Amino acid sequence: MSGPSAPNAQPITSKAQMVDYLASGSKPKDEWRVGTEHEKIGFCNAKKLPLPYDGPCSIKAMLEGLQRYDWQPVEEDGNLIALKRDGASVSLEPGGQLELSGAPLEHIHQTCAEVSRHLREVREVADEIGAGFLSLGFRPDTKLEDVPVMPKGRYKIMRDYMQKVGTMGREMMFRTCTVQANLDFGSEADMVKKFRVSLALQPIGTALFANSPFTDGKLNGYKSFRSRIWMDTDADRTGMLPFVFDEGFGFEQYVDYALKVPMYFVYRDGQYLDASGKDFRKFLDGTLDVRPGEVATMSDFEDHLSTIFPEVRLKKFLEMRGCDTGHWDELCAMPAFWTGLLYDGSALDAAWDLVKDWTTEERQTLREQVPTSGLQTKFRDTTVNELAKQVLEISRSGLNARAKMNAHGENETVFLQDLDAMVAAGQSNADRLITKFNREWAGDVMRAYSECIY
Template structure:
């Protein structure tokens, strides 16, 4: 989830639906300008008692953020409290329970992406260790109950916290106990967007399976391999899911605008304050009839903010966001963008990926989406399993990255970043299954060792 702060967009009043379509379409870029933006979240924990750090206090998240300013990060404040950082097109922000997120800068190559991630984790460790804090990449908080998680003092989260229980039973878990890694990728035209959207939606369950790493809830196995993915099925049906309409004939920017207009609002951000508009209609807002701001009409900035409150498996802003993966260790943070760049940024790979999924029925896509949280790669599919699909998708991605031929100083192309996924496919065993083996064996039925053995 990336629901950090208000969008950086002009305050232009919206006069028509066409403006919203134009806004989305304005993201189209020449291939030479395509970039890779990687985001990942991680759980903080106190090394002495493994509890999540609060916002306040000398071992709190705000103190950590302030500590990171020594590396040239500029603080971002809300009501005088540091709630985020920015530097060179990147930001560090907080999820609702203090999960720390790096939203990376738009970069040209995966080599740069991996360097950025490594630098960030090193800086965080340098500040966190003297504070007695550590960080862990997994899809779901393995130990603590929802009521044991802290809340960060952000106006946006207060509104969401009150609204979530009205529309699903697991929304507060999504907010406080999940972590993800995602990648944001560019499009070259409306037709290119449509093809990439369809391929990435159809293969999102395969990414979920490959990255499955959330098998524990409150210290015990939860029956899932990606419990984080399952949580989205009962968070808020109005703003989550697979978006079947993307596969309809004639799909394009206009249809996505109509979808977003039907997603109920959360808030309006004005003068540093979040105004509660939860459950209200953006269509009403465009007519000056929003109960939260009667007589006012929205700006493009309001639209950009609103677009961040839809949480489908793949999200369209001015670019596409792949949102299906559990967070994990450093090398899997680099593997996620590698997987999708290989599939989507090379024409031959995109064609091959589309050939792989083009005849999936909507029912089959839903069966994949609904089945992988429990079964991951072992989910039966068309006489084989999801593992067979993963193997094929990985082959296509590797070939795409090789053809991209972006080399590092040692002459290696970007396909090196797929190695952790190749290992998973060759063994057929996900990170979640490895942790379950350790839990039953060496860890003696305790999840506590995960904080030591898998911390960054």
């Protein structure tokens, strides 16, 4: 999750400022970049318990150890909560999940080099302090009440509010892990097309990267329990956003949506002030009781956008949010998958042709069924696995057209190989893990701590 935005004290006096903020993300194609974020679940080797914030085997020890690699510390109320280096950051999720938010990079070869460097650094520090990190989308055995809480102000506000608006918000905060790709657009029309394609295909991504079949030491009946959790977290700020497919949709309509989403907080002087459930529009007219007489600034709007969690999120770029985190190679495969679909005009056209006649009901049904049945989900007269094969071919064509080569003369399609193997077998990571749990693991989920680590 995001931290506070960079200071921008410009008062908001019109909706046009917020619309222009989103529109300012438009870039010429040669400036499009790829940003990749991923989270991982930490544990202490001795007893396989979650990393606490403080102590010899802890999140704080990880952040301190990583500073030897030129990461610069970030503190909140005297607590070390994040690191920054070369446009990237390492930060804490609410339950101690460690997140890399990668720098905007030109191609997936760079992305994979960034991910690989980070994971090597994490592994070296973790080995020294007796820790490890799981490559799963959900904590496999630790109960919710046993997950330590990280010392970040916004998380306390969110934790308390989650109980009022859904049944699984705390599960999302403390036990889930995702991988996310952030991609650019060239204009409002380009944004709209990419937004629609990526929303429609987000359940396909969820099925391909499904990797969270365990809860409390047992099978939970889902391929992506992480995805299921988001369906009962907070309906005001999650979901498939059917209005994106309405005629006339654009930046202004997304601002209208964002202004209807209840607030979480106001960030002032290094402190998060609880504004949970309050109307951002009152902040615009100076009647928000948390800061009476004060008008929201552009920084406040940027912070507010970061508290909205649909399957695809619009900021000054588009965020693909539908996938469970996975093993090392899949952290490269996920941004490659979406880059191939969205960054080549012919591939984007082909993807739109595939989904443009899908109805709102069909898109929602896919969203609801994929967490349970994954690649085996039925759709019309086919399956999600067959759709995934088609989508992978479109992505491959887009990556081929980009022709971004590594030192060995390979283009970015090399990063789709794991996904090709999945659809050839009709099995995601979750399917494989379920089989292992029932067979060679003999029902012992603790095997994940040796077989599902970075």
